[in-house]
Amino acid sequence: MTSIKAVLFDFDGTLSTLRAGWEETMAPFMLESIAGERRLTPEESAALAKEIADYIDQSTGIQTIFQMRWLAAKVAETGWNREVLGEWAYKAEYNRRLLLNVQRRIDDLQAGRLSPTDYLMKGSEAFLEALERHGIEMYVASGTDHPDVVNEAKVLGVQRYFKEIAGAPVGRADCSKEKVMSDLLEQKGFRGDELAIIGDGKVEIRIARENGALALGLASDEHTREGVNPVKHARLLAAGAERIAGDFSDTAAWLDWLGIKES
Template sequence: MSQENVTMNKVVLFDFDGTISTLRAGWEEVMTPFMKESILGAYQPTNEEEQALDQDIALYIDQSTGIQTVYQMRWLAEQVGNKGWNEQILDEWEYKAEYNRRLLVKVKERVLRLENGELQAEDYLMKGSLLFLQHLQSLGVEMYVASGTDHPDVVREAGVLGVAAYFKEIVGAPVGKAECSKEKVIKELIESKGLSGSDLVVIGDGKVEIRLAKEYGGLAIGLASDEEKREGINPVKEQRLLEAGADWIEGDFQIMAEWIKRLGL
């Protein structure tokens, strides 16, 4: 069988943040205090109440990594209402707007400095990812990105990191809509290309994309990325991805031969 026939139906769908890009590394450190502040308001909790709240927020963030931000903010709005500690209850879109404002302070600074040439793209790419994308492209593998980050932002960030051209399509969360971009892309790929089994490979660091890959019969590869070092395995993510049912877990893209073997190329 020729190389072309081996790869012609192979499609690889990547998550973006924490899988290819580390531009948004540290988002949990923004979301955690924001959620706590929003739920508490001016209320002074007991030690037991505060500990329980901290655990609930940490557990939810861990479980929801990879989903569209507005769904996380929907959970936040529900918690604010259920607790009744803060009289000011916003809707999910208002919470999302404020969370994004806080998060993008750091992200926008990084993007601008990359655009100005003050920072280097490789400093915000998972190690080995650029060579991996280049190699897959040379093999004729179609690649896509599906992200829970707002569409205009993920397109811009892929562009500034110099990886946008490797993807046939980049799909982020639709602005102003609560819709799972990852599931939508997977369904459309399967339906339009008649994919089955390991023809579809999904690579990501969150439970959402791994579970979707398994649900639709694809090969689910977990990237348990250490976003600070950009290499090696993050044990917290590794456990999360194991629980989601990942077929294989790696921490970066540096061992090219193993990746190619796992993808069946």
């Protein structure tokens, strides 16, 4: 096995749990936006809630703007809400709602009421330190807006580990994960088999497989920050993840998967 020289991490749900519960913000927002003033029957409400839940599940890991593009199309398609907004307007309102919770968590961290370990996946700091010790280059690519993911990495004290943190470009619908992978291959000269991607969503697993990189899944439980989330495990397995764990507590196993031998 080729020893890995660089690791590309997803951020939310992989290293950070600051945004844990985002689905609980997105789902009711989508339901409200689609239904509008219409009084849904119980059958309509249940069917729409299931459709939204299924979409959120299968779209985890993509940029928020693409999820909002789906929402805008769905609002227009049903015709239940006379006010059809653009995808960027939906994204702005969703972000506003989500950031109310995120900012409360950041305030608790900055005030010292909580510590970064309260919002980092179990074992992540020790794993990042081990990678740094072995000279592995580390990168972050996230579907979260770039300024936000940089700030959240800084608040959690992990920014220093990464050569680059790339979030979603503000105001543009570009996939940061695909761009970072492309840069690693084309500009930094890595071969696909020298790279690994670690993430909790199928998007990053797909990108890894398409580029010959090692695809490692993190089936994280974002509320406990440890253990395996069976829903994510099934999703990652179906996406083609070569190894799956629930957290980073077994540093030795992760290093072994990466072909890194401790001296």
